[in-house]
Amino acid sequence: MHPEEHEFLKNYRLEDYPRPSVTADIAVFSLHQEELPGYRREPEKKLCILLIQRGNPPFKDCWALPGGFLQPGETVETCAGRELQEETGAEVRLLRHIGIFSQPERDPRGWIISNAFLSVLNQEKLSQMEIQGADDAACAKWFDIEFTQNVLTLRSGEIVLTARVKEIRNQFDMPEFEILESGGLAFDHAKIIALALRYLRQEAREFRLIFDFLPETFTLTELQKTQEAVTGEPTLPANFRRKISDRVAGTEDFTEGAGHRPARLYRKSE
């Protein structure tokens, strides 16, 4: 650095200008298995999302996405990874930045802008996982997701959260969701969830991100059911197999004891 530059920087005071607080909020998706009657039947897979019940105002007792404040020395990605790891105890392998939410009045505490991330947790880890209580001892739960005709429904046992949204374009033609009605969800998190879900579904239709729900090796039917659970659209098995064929590599292992012909196990290729 030139001496001139050094001199300039010494006199430069970022603190003289107002600054916002910055957070990372993460929409973490996973799959929830539901056993079906009949010893041969494959369990049904359902898409679910992790939410945390707020222990403090604002939006006390409402449900919110896991997340937290950006700290000095970290990037927004590492912040998202750290917060999620603290919350779930699981290693975070995948993040996607899906938007930034900076409406001035979005948080009653003041000027707080949120980086929204998408993540996917391996189903295997999910079942082993003990969800850690957050720092403020609030409780965390996985909610099954339904999202049709602009109505988002989240269910966890007795708890049912719903939100009605509308897909719009802002003044700069950017795609956004507007909240028409929201019950039980904190802040603008219904918007974030809707956006994350739209992103995830788009990716899953193009055979991306679906591998991250499953263990290292899997059967093609498991992979297909995963795609169907995420997108909400059924596929014909024969066609799915052909389209996926150059994205997977077969192993020499097969499933056993399933009451039907053994299935070859595959892994992601490339």
Place this chain on the structure above:
Amino acid sequence: MHPEEHEFLKNYRLEDYPRPSVTADIAVFSLHQEELPGYRREPEKKLCILLIQRGNPPFKDCWALPGGFLQPGETVETCAGRELQEETGAEVRLLRHIGIFSQPERDPRGWIISNAFLSVLNQEKLSQMEIQGADDAACAKWFDIEFTQNVLTLRSGEIVLTARVKEIRNQFDMPEFEILESGGLAFDHAKIIALALRYLRQEAREFRLIFDFLPETFTLTELQKTQEAVTGEPTLPANFRRKISDRVAGTEDFTEGAGHRPARLYRKSE
């Protein structure tokens, strides 16, 4: 709001925690016409980007994307729109958020995180436009863009800026560009430009964002040449016309005096 919540908020001090400065930086693209010899020839279109020469340290005299600090009461989108409008004098109709850059050491002035945006300026306005000097009286120029084999070359008259980059995935599998070499570009702006360009090309291949380079009505050949200039890939006219046919609506107007058969003018449909 409950009285309890109100009480809590009164005692809550966001200022007690460290906060970063937040900026919006915009990669604005447009087309630059180049006349060709022969009275019948269509002028060649070249993709270009607006850069501003920094008048102050850090990176004094280097070239940077237009942008500025987020101010209280605005969203990052309106900040980007405002900064760009101040810089170019033109109305900003389109923005896309393409990423957030928050490496702690990215700006020597301190903790500054940047929201990267993509925008497109109508070619018509570009030719009328007098580029305004920035507040710090630095100069702004349009640079022609080349980006092949991971080498980014920006040219404006005598000035040539080059950067060598590499597309990588970070620890969370997020796509990123790493700067291997960068001459004359400030901060990490080579990364941002590479990411914006990749995004723009992807969109243009799928017939999006290309309309924003042109006036309300245009000929199909102009639209095709626009797509080719952006993606860097040639197309066969007959095939282009078929694929675009349901995204445009024909008008009753035709071009005149071009030295060849008149072309129908179209507008974007839907």
Place this chain on the structure above:
DNA sequence: GCAAAAGTGTTAACAGTACACCCATGT
């Protein structure tokens, strides 16, 4: 006439859809 762009038609290759069919297994 001629060069340039405007615009239409044709074909072969390819990808996507729907469906029929056989295989292998545990109870």
Place this chain on the structure above:
DNA sequence: ACATGGGTGTACTGTTAACACTTTTGC
């Protein structure tokens, strides 16, 4: 035996790429 998922083949349809060809203008 049979229900269930594993897996292959095939006919049909729509999309895409490549190329040939005609039209219309200004000089």
